Amino acid sequence: MATNSKLTTVRNSLGNGFKDGIYERSKRDDGVTIFCLKPELPFGCHNSLLVTFNERLKEVRQNKINAGIRG
Numbered sequence: 601m602a603t604n605s606k607l608t609t610v611r612n613s614l615g616n617g618f619k620d621g622i623y624e625r626s627k628r629d630d631g632v633t634i635f636c637l638k639p640e641l642p643f644g645c646h647n648s649l650l651v652t653f654n655e656r657l658k659e660v661r662q663n664k665i666n667a668g669i670r671g
Contacts, residue, residue, distance in 0.1 A: 617623040623635040
């Protein structure tokens with residue numbers, strides 16, 4: 601109401617942002633859907649390359665564990 605936009609326009613915009621990975625979607629206890637911006641970086645980290653590297657490293661380590669590879 602504050603933006604004077606149609607509800608369908610707002611829903612479509614939020615849905616597209618969710619599909620593009622911009623928003624996280626969850627539901628409250630009363631069933632209302634909530635959209636929140638995804639944090640770009642974890643708290644205290646200011647380097648997106650470091651975050652990406654650590655995520656990939658974690659994936660590689662997890663894949664080794666799942667495959668039973670040591671080292």
